[in-house]
Amino acid sequence: MSAALLIEQLLNGLQFGVMLFLMAAGLTLIFGVMGLINLAHGSLYMIGAFAAAGVAGWTGSFWLALMGALMAAAMIGALVEMVVIRRLYDRDHLDQVLATFALILIFSEGTRFFFGSLPLYLDTPDLLSGPTTLPGGIEYSKYRLFIIAVGLAVGGGLFWLISRTRIGIQIRAGEADREMIAALGVDIRKLYTMVFALGAALAGLAGAMIGPIQSVEVGMGEPVLILAFVVIVIGGIGSIKGAFIGALLVGLTDTLGRIMLPQLFGMFMDASSATTVGASLASMSIYILMAGILLFKPSGLFGGQS
Amino acid sequence: MRRETILNLAIPGILLATALIAYAMEEPYIITLATKAAILALAGVGLNIALGLGGLVSLGHAAFFGVGGYAMGILAFHAQNYMPIWGVLEGTKSMPIIWLVALIASALAALVIGALSLRTSGVYFIMITLAFGQMLFYFAISWPTYGGEDGMSIYLRNDFPGVNTLVPLNFFLICFAVLTVVLVLADRLGKSAFGLALQATRQNVARVEAVGLAPYRLRLVAFTISGAVTGLAGALFADLNRFVSPSMLSWHMSGEIMILIILGGIARLSGPVAGAMLFIALEYVLEDLSHYWHVYLGAILLGVVLFARGGVVGLILGREVAHD
């Protein structure tokens, strides 16, 4: 494999990892603060993508579409929190799983009802279309670089928000002790709605940004949701840092595995069975990574007690 | 007789009666639906051992359902193509052998997945079982020998000694008999020493340890039995459709098996049976009503979770306690 191809794949893995981080950060924040497992997080990703496709179709502007997606996901997130989710905080995990699974059914069919079953496509904005030349003469997609940059910026922003701001202090306090911070006069209901909406906005942003790379369709959020779970299991629940490291690990493992495993098996197998075995193993590689980490650290790389 | 005992007899009785009446009225489609309900109920009874008795919220039981389905598919595929497995093992079209293989294969899968997943608990466990389920799903998609993404068809339903399985009612009766046997065994399991210890792990792990029992082993055995029963249901499901595909392994399948337990009533013996019947009936009625019937299913599920925990059996029995 040439160095150029390897770097390209590394960047693809990074871009994928950054997308996963946007999903996983919201999930892990919501779990850490409210103790809620939210299967419908993938639906918010889907809503972001559809909102972006809708706004882009209407205005023709990618940037407005991105804004629209953020706002739509945050608003629907806040609404869902107020109507359904807040009834689930004191319930056991089983009820949370079932109720948020029910939300998936409702959101998926609802989206199908409004947008139809055909996939939609988002155009890459002119500013970001085509490749750019990286130092060392490697050509790489501008748009994917844009995703990586946005993801890293959002990650930095989250770290700053959690560790430096007043809201962040409240969020961390909420993780530690619900009653205590309520006693200190923080409006815990409003805080929870805000955290949920923030998580939803991150998912919506991820969904909107993936639009120009993948088709926008019902059910697109679920594979990403499950990968985000793998990320959280690897990184440790409630840890933004863990989500970041886990997301990059999963993104790189998945992307590089798909390229390298078939080549690896090609060294001692005929080409077609190498492709078969390699592809099958690559599809399982991140789960094997997860199982391996579980063996040594059952509560994830940066997790406390499970 | 306790009301729950009466329900435990009545609910499967309704299922049997539905199939017999459909036979008398020459409605083979209804018989097929009843068969599907019996099979899904069986899968639910399997999951309920882990979920209801053990409190293990597994979102990956489709993995075992699918392993059972593929066990059937692979054996029948080799038999119908007269092509031994790895050149040595003959395939088979005989249901009892297929069931045995499905039981063993899914039990092994559950043993391995359980051994890893049960190192954790709570929300980690949910995510990990979901992830392992997804792993098998992607493996089935990317492994082309048995149809990959498209799945594979089995041309003729498999054989059962002395029974013409092509007659819909006969196949229903086979599935119903399997369900009945498993219900009886599950009932005894719940009341056994193992059942007591397992239910204690759900309610208070510290107590179980303090009396000198090992929660991990109890849970792992429960998870394995649970996976095996769900795998058996998978083999029957594949036989019903004469088709196996990765969709049997998808996490929607896991969700549906869990939904029917909740609709029926968790930790109740006949809960999964009531739930499966209700689920199939809803599907039948709502699908007619609207192309987007999952919206209604979602709304009903949300309503049950938020306002009617305990499901159908719970509604009928009120607050009667679920144990002897």
Next chain:
Amino acid sequence: MTEALLQTRAICKSFGALEASKDVTLDLRPGEIHALIGPNGAGKSTLIAQISGALRPDSGRVIFDGQDVTALTTTQRARAGLGRTFQISALPMEFTVLQNAVLGALGQRGRAFRFFGNVMRDKALLARAEEALDQVGLAEFRNFVTAELSHGQRRQLEVAVALTLQPKAFLMDEPMAGLGAEGSHRLTGFLDELRHRAPILLVEHDMDAVFALADRISVLVYGQVIATGTADEIKADPRVREAYLGEEDAA
């Protein structure tokens, strides 16, 4: 002097900067009740957790019945003959009282991997369970669901379950808490007899009970044992008066 049945040898445990156990050495001898007292936050719960197996000490060892059990799990220690009760009742709340006692008897017998026979019709287990319920005075409540029991009755059930284990030593974490005067008087009489079956390491806040029952008392303050002795010795010990009773007076 008789050989100790249960011993902690120089146990240390810290959580960050907090030293919850500092060099704790204690022993429990056959036939005695050894009470462990100390103000809130003295590290009693942490110590109990290390003896029962829920926590590993950072250093030091736990010896039980001549065997180093420091590396054993809670389950293994229970099987070795350590019967404990919990400070906050740890009982399966959906079970009946009898089911809870049968669970204990089942744990004592082992062989939990029996899948077919009805455990609630197992004569040997039932006999042991009912005997234990009888001894703590819960026999007539056997068919009550545990969640319906009063706080005091749950405390009694805790003790009954420990009895079904027929342990070599008891580890009791505040069995009197919330019992009321009559209840704790009854239990005091019962424990007084029980010590001859197996010695009891007793963590207790009820000082009347402690002074009435304990052969020896150890006082834990800030993770350290500051004194061990008979009731009279402890009452007279100036360090105890200063560190422990003094604080109580001040409060």
